Amino acid sequence: MVDNINNILGSINSSEEGGIKEQDRLLPIANVGRLMKQILPQNAKISKEGKETMQECVSEFISFVTGEASDKCHKEKRKTLNGDDICWAMGSLGFDDYVVPLKRYLHRFRELEAEKANQKNVGKNIEESQNNEHRNFQGSFYGP
Amino acid sequence: MRQAGAYSRILSRKTGPHSLPLARIKKIMKKSSDDVKMISGEAPIVFSKACELFIEELTKRAWINMTNMHEKRRSTLHKEDVASAVIATDVFDFLVNLVTHDNNCELKEDSHQVIMET
Numbered sequence: 001m002v003d004n005i006n007n008i009l010g011s012i013n014s015s016e017e018g019g020i021k022e023q024d025r026l027l028p029i030a031n032v033g034r035l036m037k038q039i040l041p042q043n044a045k046i047s048k049e050g051k052e053t054m055q056e057c058v059s060e061f062i063s064f065v066t067g068e069a070s071d072k073c074h075k076e077k078r079k080t081l082n083g084d085d086i087c088w089a090m091g092s093l094g095f096d097d098y099v100v101p102l103k104r105y106l107h108r109f110r111e112l113e114a115e116k117a118n119q120k121n122v123g124k125n126i127e128e129s130q131n132n133e134h135r136n137f138q139g140s141f142y143g144p
Numbered sequence: 145m146r147q148a149g150a151y152s153r154i155l156s157r158k159t160g161p162h163s164l165p166l167a168r169i170k171k172i173m174k175k176s177s178d179d180v181k182m183i184s185g186e187a188p189i190v191f192s193k194a195c196e197l198f199i200e201e202l203t204k205r206a207w208i209n210m211t212n213m214h215e216k217r218r219s220t221l222h223k224e225d226v227a228s229a230v231i232a233t234d235v236f237d238f239l240v241n242l243v244t245h246d247n248n249c250e251l252k253e254d255s256h257q258v259i260m261e262t
Contacts, residue, residue, distance in 0.1 A: 024171050027195065031164050035199045040207055040221070049223040050206075054199060057226070057239050061198050062169060062191060063176035064238050070179045081173075083186035090194065094235040098197050105193045109186060 026055040065089045083109075164192040202236065205229035 033051045037044070066081070069089035073081050083106040091099045169188040174180055206221055206229040213228070227243035230236040 024168075025175060027164055027168055027172075032199060035163065035196055036203045036221070039200045039203050043219050044207065045220040047220055047222045050221045050226055053223045053226045053243060054202065056242055057202060057230070057236075058195050058199060059172050060239055060242050062172045062195065065191075065194070066173045066176040066180060070177055074179055080182040080184050081180060081187050082184040083190040086187055086190045086194065093238075095194075095198075097201075098194055101197065102190055102194055106186060106190050109189055 026059050029055055032058060065093060065095075068093055162189065162192045164195055166192060169195070202226065202229055205233060 029048075029051050032055050033046060036046050036051065036054060040046070065086060066089075069081055069085040072085055072088060072092075073079070087099055087102050087106065090096075090102060166188040169191045170183060173183055173188065173191070203221070203226075206225040209229050209232060210218060210221060210225040230239045230243045
């Protein structure tokens with residue numbers, strides 16, 4: 001229900017920056033600040049406004065790239081935006097340096113997902129064969 | 145048998161599997177345009193990595209820019225430093241309006257200096 005209220009507020013005043021809407025359209029300042037700190041020298045500090053500016057930039061980055069990827073999907077008459085579309089959009093918009101690490105990341109993620117799925121099936125098979133053994137044992141106990 | 149911890153370490157140097165919240169990323173993606181209807185599960189995951197790279201690059205540039213510009217070494221990164229890095233980098237052109245629209249002319253003059261120096 002909160003989501004509906006947010007959507008209504010959003011459509012009434014799309015330029016509103018404070019209040020509930022702020023939560024939705026920016027990544028958490030703690031996470032953003034932490035990533036900034038990790039790349040800077042030990043003694044470096046970041047002003048709150050500096051982190052806020054970065055939050056705004058990241059959200060704009062996400063929108064910018066998503067828009068490009070979405071256009072591609074639309075042109076190719078596809079409904080679902082996938083990881084490859086995001087990688088392609090990065091390259092298309094000039095973020096060439098990101099493409100290789102992102103493709104590698106996506107590839108590893110897909111491998112892990114496939115392994116997880118396999119493990120689930122293996123687990124299911126073991127369970128099924130254990131159930132069968134149990135039935136057979138019971139059968140033989142009461143058998144002829 | 146491999147454990148869950150090993151997987152998250154493969155995926156990321158950070159302690160958790162993803163250092164940015166996927167649900168929030170997905171929300172921002174959906175709001176970017178009415179055309180965006182369906183998003184696969186892997187898209188926000190790719191973005192979480194992309195945003196890390198983006199934040200790292202912009203932060204690094206802001207810091208280098210700031211230390212080059214100022215004779216007296218500062219230890220705090222400010223909003224203006226991020227704005228200057230945006231203006232000085234072609235690939236961040238899409239952010240120029242965002243970082244300058246609510247600033248006064250003074251900032252724009254400084255940024256112009258940055259362009260001239262580099």
